[in-house]
Amino acid sequence: xxxxxxxxxxxxxxxxxxxxxxxxxxxxxxxxxxxxxxxxxxxxxxxxxxxxxxxxxxxxxxxxxxxxxxxxxxxxxxxxxxxxxxxxxxxxxxxxxxxxxxxxxxxxxxxxxxxxxxxxxxxxxxxxxxxxxxxxxxxxxxxxxxxxxxxxxxxxxxxxxxxxxxxxxxxxxxxxxxxxxxxxxxxxxxxxxxxxxxxxxxxxxxxxxxxxxxxxxxxxxxxxxxxxxxxxxxxxxxxxxxxxxxxxxxxxxxxxxxxxxxxxxxxxxxxxxxx
Amino acid sequence: xxxxxxxxxxxxxxxxxxxxxxxxxxxxxxxxxxxxxxxxxxxxxxxxxxxxxxxxxxxxxxxxxxxxxxxxxxxxxxxxxxxxxxxxxxxxxxxxxxxxxxxxxxxxxxxxxxxxxxxxxxxxxxxxxxxxxxxxxxxxxxxxxxxxxxxxxxxxxxxxxxxxxxxxxxxxxxxxxxxxxxxxxxxxxxxxxxxxxxxxxxxxxxxxxxxxxxxxxxxxxxxxxxxxxxxxxxxxxxxxxxxxxxxxxxxxxxxxxxxxxxxxxxxxxxxxxxx
Numbered sequence: 001x002x003x004x005x006x007x008x009x010x011x012x013x014x015x016x017x018x019x020x021x022x023x024x025x026x027x028x029x030x031x032x033x034x035x036x037x038x039x040x041x042x043x044x045x046x047x048x049x050x051x052x053x054x055x056x057x058x059x060x061x062x063x064x065x066x067x068x069x070x071x072x073x074x075x076x077x078x079x080x081x082x083x084x085x086x087x088x089x090x091x092x093x094x095x096x097x098x099x100x101x102x103x104x105x106x107x108x109x110x111x112x113x114x115x116x117x118x119x120x121x122x123x124x125x126x127x128x129x130x131x132x133x134x135x136x137x138x139x140x141x142x143x144x145x146x147x148x149x150x151x152x153x154x155x156x157x158x159x160x161x162x163x164x165x166x167x168x169x170x171x172x173x174x175x176x177x178x179x180x181x182x183x184x185x186x187x188x189x190x191x192x193x194x195x196x197x198x199x200x201x202x203x204x205x206x207x208x209x210x211x212x213x214x215x216x217x218x219x220x221x222x223x224x225x226x227x228x229x230x231x232x233x234x235x236x237x238x239x240x241x242x243x244x245x246x247x248x249x250x251x252x253x254x255x256x257x258x259x260x261x262x263x264x265x266x267x268x269x270x271x272x273x274x275x
Numbered sequence: 276x277x278x279x280x281x282x283x284x285x286x287x288x289x290x291x292x293x294x295x296x297x298x299x300x301x302x303x304x305x306x307x308x309x310x311x312x313x314x315x316x317x318x319x320x321x322x323x324x325x326x327x328x329x330x331x332x333x334x335x336x337x338x339x340x341x342x343x344x345x346x347x348x349x350x351x352x353x354x355x356x357x358x359x360x361x362x363x364x365x366x367x368x369x370x371x372x373x374x375x376x377x378x379x380x381x382x383x384x385x386x387x388x389x390x391x392x393x394x395x396x397x398x399x400x401x402x403x404x405x406x407x408x409x410x411x412x413x414x415x416x417x418x419x420x421x422x423x424x425x426x427x428x429x430x431x432x433x434x435x436x437x438x439x440x441x442x443x444x445x446x447x448x449x450x451x452x453x454x455x456x457x458x459x460x461x462x463x464x465x466x467x468x469x470x471x472x473x474x475x476x477x478x479x480x481x482x483x484x485x486x487x488x489x490x491x492x493x494x495x496x497x498x499x500x501x502x503x504x505x506x507x508x509x510x511x512x513x514x515x516x517x518x519x520x521x522x523x524x525x526x527x528x529x530x531x532x533x534x535x536x537x538x539x540x541x542x543x544x545x546x547x548x549x550x
Contacts, residue, residue, distance in 0.1 A: 032393025039394075052413055109290070113298035114305045121306075124529040125522055126488030128404070129503075131495060132510035132518045136327050212402035216492045219407070220507075227405075231496070234408035242409045246401055253400035 054240035063244040071241075072232060073224050080248055083225040086142065086214050087256075090149035091207060098154045098206070099199055102161025107191070112162075119158055127152020127213045131220055140221040148217050153209045160202030164195025200264045207260050211253060226252070326513040338520035341505075347517075348508045350500055356524065358501040359490050362418060366425025367486045371479060373426075374433030378478075379471070381434070382441035383463055395434065403428035403489045407496055416497040421490060428489040429482040436478025440471025476540050483536060487529050502528075 037056045044055035054062075066076035074082075104111035105119065130151050138144035168191050176190045218227025226249050233241030290298065310331050316322040317330040329337075341352040350358075381388045381395070406427050407420075414420035444467045452466050494503025502525050509517035 028393050029396060032395075032397045036394050036397055109294070109298060110301065113301040117302045117306050118309055121526075124526040124533070126484075126491050126525065126529065128488055128492040128495065129506065129522050129525050132506045133515070133522065136510055136513075136515050136518065137323065208402075212404045215402060216404050216495070219404070219492075220495055230405060230408040234411055237412055239409065239412055242412060246405055246409070249405045250397065250401045253402065257400065 052239070054243060058240050059243045059247075062240050063247055066244070071229060076229075076248065079224055079226050079229060080252065083214055083218065083227065084252070086145050086217075086225070087149065087210050090146045090153075090214075091210050093146070094150045094154045094206060094210070095157060095203055097150070098157030098202070099161045101154075102158040102199075102202070103165055103192075103195070105158065106162035106165025106195075107187070119155070122151070123155045123159070125152075127209055128216045131217060134217075135221055145214065145217045145222070149210045149213045152213045153206045156205040156209065157199070157202040160198050160200075160205075161195060164198030165191060167198065168194050197268045200260075200268060204260050204264065207256055208253075211256055215249065325515075327515055329516040329519070333516040334519045334523070337514070337516035338523060341517065341520060347512055347514070348500075348505055350505075352505075352524065355500060355502050355505045355521075356528065359494065359503065360528070362421045362493075362501070363425055363486050363490050366422040366490075367429045367483060369422075370426040370429025370486070371433050371482060374430040374482075375437045375475060375478070378434040378437030379441055379463075379468065382438045383467065395431075399431045399435065403431075403485065404492050407493050411497050416499070421493040421498070421501075424489055424493050425486045428485040432482040432485055433475075433478045436481065437471060437475045440474025440478075441467050443474070444470050472544050476544055480533070480536055480540070483532055484529070487525075487532065491525060 040053075041056050044050040044053060063076070068075070071079070101115060101119070105115050106112070127148070130148050134144045134148040134151070138147060172190050172194065173186055176186050181189065214225070215227040218225035219231040222228045226245060229245035230242045230249070233239070233245060314330050314332070317325075317328055318332070338352075343351060345351055348355075377391065381391055403424055406424050410420040410423045414423060448466050448470065449462060452462055457465070490501070491503040494501040495507045498504040498507075502521055506518045506521035506525075509515075509521065
């Protein structure tokens with residue numbers, strides 16, 4: 001998994017190649033979308049699927065109209081922003097708290113003895129299972145959704161952060177000590193940097209699960225957000241609305257994934273996980 | 276003095292017998308403290324109304340009672356568990372059996388990758404939960420719509436991981452096998468697939484976790500049986516004890532599934548450490 005060749009000198013030729021491959025992959029993505037819509041369109045027109053599903057043209061028209069006319073309480077960008085605000089508020093809190101708890105569990109024996117049993121109790125619960133509990137305790141407001149995402153998605157971050165600390169190369173720690181590093185220096189200069197890749201594994205997973213957690217929360221109790229759009233469509237039996245709602249969900253999924261991959265590349269250049 | 280003791284955990288992970296006993300007692304105390312806190316905010320100080328949160332004693336009572344009473348949702352606990360497990364088992368099985376070969380084929384054969392890859396890469400960004408409404412409209416609120424959602428959850432996860440697994444086969448191993456005159460089929464079955472095994476197993480494990488989370492979500496949304504339905508129904512009736520009892524069951528089953536899987540994994544992937 002560790003990158004074998006690190007070549008910092010990029011010749012212009014390589015850069016061109018990189019741009020070309022990025023262009024190529026985005027072209028392939030567009031091609032994939034096109035093929036998908038074509039299959040969908042033909043299936044609707046030629047077979048009885050059309051009676052069950054709306055065809056892609058209707059769906060795209062509906063999606064376009066949401067930018068101008070409100071769906072439910074607001075227009076589509078409004079729904080997306082609301083969902084994003086929920087995800088990011090919760091994500092920032094859960095990353096900070098999760099990394100903190102994870103490092104305590106990994107670093108200190110006492111912390112591990114104290115926190116690990118509680119953590120192990122929460123860990124096997126799937127995030128969405130907390131929905132009824134958060135609704136009962138906090139109602140259906142914003143706080144409830146943010147709390148739900150934190151509770152449901154924090155465990156992966158804690159797990160990876162604590163694993164990162166425990167898997168620190170002991171020779172590095174020993175070497176730093178022999179060279180006279182203080183306990184604080186060992187922690188900040190050796191242990192913390194070497195858990196960054198592991199922490200990112202956790203953060204990566206947590207982002208994906210927060211996204212699906214917020215969708216579930218919005219599907220069950222909300223009056224706005226992209227999750228609401230698709231359940232509202234389902235309750236009316238309006239397949240065009242459901243399918244049009246799934247498009248922004250997919251697009252946001254792509255954007256979130258590329259954001260975290262980008263951040264990971266910036267912050268841990270020295271390791272490259274295989275995708 | 277204390278600081279030094281904490282720092283040593285990195286260098287000496289092996290605990291002495293005495294330390295083990297000490298930390299075990301601390302762990303127990305931590306759980307007891309948590310339960311006492313829970314009990315005090317419910318039964319003693321009544322911070323929350325009984326319709327919001329009940330004491331741990333009530334939760335255990337509800338859990339035991341539910342094993343033989345059908346109220347309030349027309350099924351005993353074991354019937355709910357059976358329903359959820361049946362859906363997960365079916366969806367997971369089909370998703371895995373279809374997903375792993377497709378992932379391998381995509382990684383091994385360029386033509387398959389070119390045809391399926393783009394479509395797959397568009398669809399995989401839609402979280403399994405977002406498939407629920409459309410499946411409900413197409414297939415109704417019966418068992419089949421949930422099986423379809425679980426299928427998606429397991430399928431995408433397995434394709435991705437087996438694809439990655441085959442792609443990371445070491446070139447040296449392939450060259451070596453070629454030099455000794457291996458056919459393309461032999462290359463796949465004796466070199467690529469065995470070396471991808473850890474990845475495939477990781478995929479199956481993640482798929483199991485995802486499937487279990489998705490079934491809860493699907494049952495929360497639209498169902499008339501299953502653990503997710505049980506907790507959702509208990510919420511609408513204002514029975515927090517039953518909600519938490521259901522969550523305990525969900526967590527325990529997840530824990531057991533994981534444990535069984537890890538045992539199987541150890542048997543199958545000997546000598547290879549997974550990520």
